Amino acid sequence: MTLTLPELPYAYDSLGPYMSAETLEFHHDKHHNAYVVNGNKLLEETNLKEKTLEEIVEGSWEQELTGLFNNSAQHWNHIEFWKMMSPKGGGKIPSELEKKIIEDFESADKFKATFCEAGATQFGSGWAWLVLNDNGKLEVTKTANGENPLIHGGHALLGCDVWEHSYYIDYRNARPDYLKAFVDNLINWEYVAERFNNAK
Numbered sequence: 450m451t452l453t454l455p456e457l458p459y460a461y462d463s464l465g466p467y468m469s470a471e472t473l474e475f476h477h478d479k480h481h482n483a484y485v486v487n488g489n490k491l492l493e494e495t496n497l498k499e500k501t502l503e504e505i506v507e508g509s510w511e512q513e514l515t516g517l518f519n520n521s522a523q524h525w526n527h528i529e530f531w532k533m534m535s536p537k538g539g540g541k542i543p544s545e546l547e548k549k550i551i552e553d554f555e556s557a558d559k560f561k562a563t564f565c566e567a568g569a570t571q572f573g574s575g576w577a578w579l580v581l582n583d584n585g586k587l588e589v590t591k592t593a594n595g596e597n598p599l600i601h602g603g604h605a606l607l608g609c610d611v612w613e614h615s616y617y618i619d620y621r622n623a624r625p626d627y628l629k630a631f632v633d634n635l636i637n638w639e640y641v642a643e644r645f646n647n648a649k
C-alpha cells in the first residue's frame with residue numbers, strides 16, 4: 450500500500466481551547482505528513498510494499514528496518530490519535546466500557562489518573578495507551594517514540610501523543626496540563642468504546 454495522509458475528522462479550530470488550530474496545523478500537516486512522505490520513500494526499498502499498514506508496522510519491527518518502523522508506526526498512531534479526539538470530547542463514557550474501566554481500575558477517575566501518570570512519566574517522546582490485553586484485562590501502558598501496542602501486544606483502545614510537538618505550542622513544558630485536558634475534554638469515548646467492542 451501507499452501511505453496517505455488522512456484529513457482530520459474535524460475542523461482545525463474545533464478542539465480549542467484544549468488543542469489549538471496552530472498545534473493541529475503543525476502536528477497534522479507537517480509532522481504526520483512527514484511520516485507519510487518518509488514512510489513511502491523507505492517502503493520502496495522493502496518487501497513490504499503490498500502489505501497492509503499493520504503488516505508494514507509489524508514487519509518493519511521484526512526486520513529491524515528502524516526508519517520504516519518509526520515512520521509507519523507513527524502513521525498508524527496518528528491516524529488513530531485524530532479519531533480518538535472529538536470537538537465533543539470528554540463527557541460520559543459509554544456504559545459497557547465504563548463498567549469495564551471500573552472493574553479494572555476501581556473508578557473512571559483512577560483510570561484517568563493512571564493514564565495521565567503514564568503520559569507524564571514517559572521519558573522523552575512517546576505515547577500513553579489504554580490497551581485491552583489478551584487476558585481480557587484493561588491496562589495502561591506507555592511506549593517510547595513510535596512504538597505502540599501493535600508490536601508490544603494488546604489492542605490499543607486509546608492513545609495520547611506525548612511528543613512535545615503535540616502540546617508545546619499550547620502548554621509549553623506543562624505536559625501534565627495537556628494530559629489532564631486530553632482526558633477531561635478531548636477523548637472521543639464513542640470511538641474508544643467502538644474499538645473496545647471490536648477488540649473483545
Ligand code: MN3
Pocket residue numbers: 476480527610612614615
Ligand atoms: Mn505526533
